[in-house]
Amino acid sequence: MDLPRFTYHPDPIATGSVVAADTPCVCCGESRGYVYAGPVYAEEEYGHEICPWCIADGSAHERLGVIFSDEEGVGGGGEWDEVGEDIIDEIAQRTPGFNGWQQEQWWTHCGHQAVFAALRVPFYRMPLHRLGLIEPVWVVAHVAEGLLYFEDVEAGFEIGAPGDDGALPARGCNQFELTHILHRLAHAGLSRQR
Numbered sequence: 001m002d003l004p005r006f007t008y009h010p011d012p013i014a015t016g017s018v019v020a021a022d023t024p025c026v027c028c029g030e031s032r033g034y035v036y037a038g039p040v041y042a043e044e045e046y047g048h049e050i051c052p053w054c055i056a057d058g059s060a061h062e063r064l065g066v067i068f069s070d071e072e073g074v075g076g077g078g079e080w081d082e083v084g085e086d087i088i089d090e091i092a093q094r095t096p097g098f099n100g101w102q103q104e105q106w107w108t109h110c111g112h113q114a115v116f117a118a119l120r121v122p123f124y125r126m127p128l129h130r131l132g133l134i135e136p137v138w139v140v141a142h143v144a145e146g147l148l149y150f151e152d153v154e155a156g157f158e159i160g161a162p163g164d165d166g167a168l169p170a171r172g173c174n175q176f177e178l179t180h181i182l183h184r185l186a187h188a189g190l191s192r193q194r
């Protein structure tokens, strides 16, 4: 069964926010093979018992009064560019949140969300050299400088171009947060368009 599409969280299985489980959904009562495993902001406590479909169609938000990202965090609590209410609603009410990542704020700054939307690809695995080993990382977008990837050891984003052997080169521990990369790309993209 295909998961619903989430514009602002393209592959919630890759990020660990949706996991395979037969648990019946507390909202629709159906056992649909996947449940949400990310953060839930609500009066009551919910474990891994909300299905992604009830997130996508807004029924979990409506019936349970839950949101999945801190609304204050969308747009950096007002520190960043103003974001439309509709986008905040979609992210908070109808998009799976992120576990562990400090990424609740990554969508809005300087048109990041539009930049990411334009560049992202369906996440896929790619080998990376690390300490003499080859390990997989997640490629999330294709950018001018190469591939933008997330690697879960350092839990950070990097840009790299694959070498002759088809693997990404080793990098130091200087992982970027996605906001920094998107900030750079946003400005590079804008200057290219002019």
Ligand SMILES: [Zn+2]
Residues within 6 Å of the ligand: 025, 026, 027, 028, 029, 030, 050, 051, 052, 053, 054
């Ligand atoms: Zn459901």
